Amino acid sequence: DGGITQSPKYLFRKEGQNVTLSCEQNLNHDAMYWYRQDPGQGLRLIYYSQIVNDFQKGDIAEGYSVSREKKESFPLTVTSAQKNPTAFYLCASSTSPGTVNTEAFFGQGTRLTVV
Amino acid sequence: QQQVKQSPQSLIVQKGGISIINCAYENTAFDYFPWYQQFPGKGPALLIAIRPDVSEKKEGRFTISFNKSAKQFSLHIMDSQPGDSATYFCAASINRVKAAGNKLTFGGGTRVLVKP
Numbered sequence: 001d002g003g004i005t006q007s008p009k010y011l012f013r014k015e016g017q018n019v020t021l022s023c024e025q026n027l028n029h030d031a032m033y034w035y036r037q038d039p040g041q042g043l044r045l046i047y048y049s050q051i052v053n054d055f056q057k058g059d060i061a062e063g064y065s066v067s068r069e070k071k072e073s074f075p076l077t078v079t080s081a082q083k084n085p086t087a088f089y090l091c092a093s094s095t096s097p098g099t100v101n102t103e104a105f106f107g108q109g110t111r112l113t114v115v
Numbered sequence: 116q117q118q119v120k121q122s123p124q125s126l127i128v129q130k131g132g133i134s135i136i137n138c139a140y141e142n143t144a145f146d147y148f149p150w151y152q153q154f155p156g157k158g159p160a161l162l163i164a165i166r167p168d169v170s171e172k173k174e175g176r177f178t179i180s181f182n183k184s185a186k187q188f189s190l191h192i193m194d195s196q197p198g199d200s201a202t203y204f205c206a207a208s209i210n211r212v213k214a215a216g217n218k219l220t221f222g223g224g225t226r227v228l229v230k231p
Contacts, residue, residue, distance in 0.1 A: 042224050090159070
């Protein structure tokens with residue numbers, strides 16, 4: 001089955017610790033995205049990538065970092081600089097902008113909690 | 116800056132009734148307007164989407180109405196069912212320009228509860 005796989009489903013982070021969230025897709029999509037969702041709120045864009053080895057900051061990139069070494073993978077690192085990291089993190093992918101069908105497909109999310 | 120405003124925040128409707136969710140946007144460069152459905156603990160899934168060259172799109176019980184001049188669009192769920200109970204998000208993006216990255220800007224979400 002084609003889709004987006006996020007792991008782990010639940011993640012606990014200690015104060016001052018960096019953690020990495022995994023996102024893998026087998027849809028052959030060029031573009032990948034990371035969103036953050038807080039309770040009762042919409043999704044806010046953290047980072048996005050349109051092509052391998054290139055990525056751009058979204059609206060709330062501070063305290064986060066990403067890499068795009070492979071088309072299929074777009075891991076997100078939540079660094080100790082992110083002061084309020086407890087949230088639901090969603091990864092998405094889509095075909096390149098400008099194509100006909102650019103539906104964004106989402107993974108099942110990772111819930112990160114600071115302990 | 117909240118570029119897409121969604122209302123209401125929550126909605127309770129009886130089974131068989133109509134659920135109506137409204138969104139307004141500011142950026143006239145937006146050219147793709149999808150609606151997503153999200154169940155608790157799950158990722159959002161595309162429900163229906165519209166482009167600004169049409170004023171209405173219907174798929175089954177779900178209809179998008181689009182008013183370009185007012186910069187508003189809405190989702191109507193006809194004959195609402197308990198299984199429709201979920202959170203619905205409107206979104207907008209600039210799709211025709213590759214440099215824009217097709218980034219989705221989301222509304223704040225509407226939690227819909229359909230009572231049996």
